[in-house]
Amino acid sequence: MHLAYHLETTRRDFARHVDFLKACLVEHVPIFFMLNPEDYQPAFGSGTTFDQVLGTLERQVAEVRGQGLEVEDLILFPGAGIPNTIASDPDQQARFHQLCRWCGQHQIKRMGLFPRVENREEATPKWLEDIVAGARFMADTAAEDSISLGLHVNMIAGCRLDRVEDVEDFYARVDRPNWGLMFCFGCLALAGLDLPAMVHKWGERIVLVDLRDVRGTWKNCAEEAQFGTGRIDLAGGLRALREIGYQGILRPEHFPRLDAVSSPEERKLFTQPNDPDPVSVAWTLAYTRGLLSAL
Numbered sequence: 001m002h003l004a005y006h007l008e009t010t011r012r013d014f015a016r017h018v019d020f021l022k023a024c025l026v027e028h029v030p031i032f033f034m035l036n037p038e039d040y041q042p043a044f045g046s047g048t049t050f051d052q053v054l055g056t057l058e059r060q061v062a063e064v065r066g067q068g069l070e071v072e073d074l075i076l077f078p079g080a081g082i083p084n085t086i087a088s089d090p091d092q093q094a095r096f097h098q099l100c101r102w103c104g105q106h107q108i109k110r111m112g113l114f115p116r117v118e119n120r121e122e123a124t125p126k127w128l129e130d131i132v133a134g135a136r137f138m139a140d141t142a143a144e145d146s147i148s149l150g151l152h153v154n155m156i157a158g159c160r161l162d163r164v165e166d167v168e169d170f171y172a173r174v175d176r177p178n179w180g181l182m183f184c185f186g187c188l189a190l191a192g193l194d195l196p197a198m199v200h201k202w203g204e205r206i207v208l209v210d211l212r213d214v215r216g217t218w219k220n221c222a223e224e225a226q227f228g229t230g231r232i233d234l235a236g237g238l239r240a241l242r243e244i245g246y247q248g249i250l251r252p253e254h255f256p257r258l259d260a261v262s263s264p265e266e267r268k269l270f271t272q273p274n275d276p277d278p279v280s281v282a283w284t285l286a287y288t289r290g291l292l293s294a295l
């Protein structure tokens with residue numbers, strides 16, 4: 001298992017961020033990447049082409065590896081809904097095919113992605129047909145370059161995929177060996193599930209892991225918690241991952257602010273909207289590394 005922290009393709013001072021993560025003893029840097037022009041053109045300019053965005057990604061991967069860290073994972077973001085729409089969108093299909101070829105040439109092994117999941121009472125048979133068809137297309141295309149895909153399943157109460165049997169039925173419909181899970185500690189805990197048990201139940205499907213600590217449930221006062229202060233048995237979940245032989249990344253996310261105050265220089269690193277405080281990031285990464293060392 002490899003401690004990881006993500007950076008976005010839109011970061012302008014990418015090298016400084018990589019240097020910060022290296023100081024935090026991160027091993028892997030997954031990159032959040034934008035597939036569609038409605039996402040990347042507002043960030044890079046209205047005339048930006050997909051080839052230009054791939055060029056930016058190539059420079060960033062080289063920067064990470066040049067500083068002695070590794071990149072083996074992309075996470076498609078914002079991208080909510082790509083699996084829902086890609087089966088009927090030839091332009092999106094062409095970009096995804098180009099991205100997979102690029103990943104195969106640059107030793108990118110895994111991709112994470114986010115679905116758009118309807119509320120249970122609003123989910124139509126067509127919604128399920130579309131997302132299953134999209135998942136099959138993406139899995140088949142990625143398989144040509146030996147890439148595994150991990151879908152982030154929130155299991156928010158009331159959504160079409162809020163029960164274990166619904167998630168398993170969806171995966172049975174997709175039926176592709178490289179179509180797996182982005183296993184989120186926080187989302188599954190908020191759904192009231194036993195994390196170590198779910199690791200063992202879904203172990204063969206786990207492609208990527210998001211680490212969080214939380215309080216409450218989806219139905220009752222759900223909130224983020226600093227690692228070690230919430231309701232999740234982080235050590236138990238990590239131990240279960242080790243028991244099933246998981247070898248991928250562990251990506252801490254959602255950082256409640258600590259009482260410690262970052263310096264002005266540190267705050268220059270994280271200036272984008274919704275950025276976490278750098279002290280909180282560093283503390284959480286150190287806490288996670290300590291857990292891994294103690295297993």
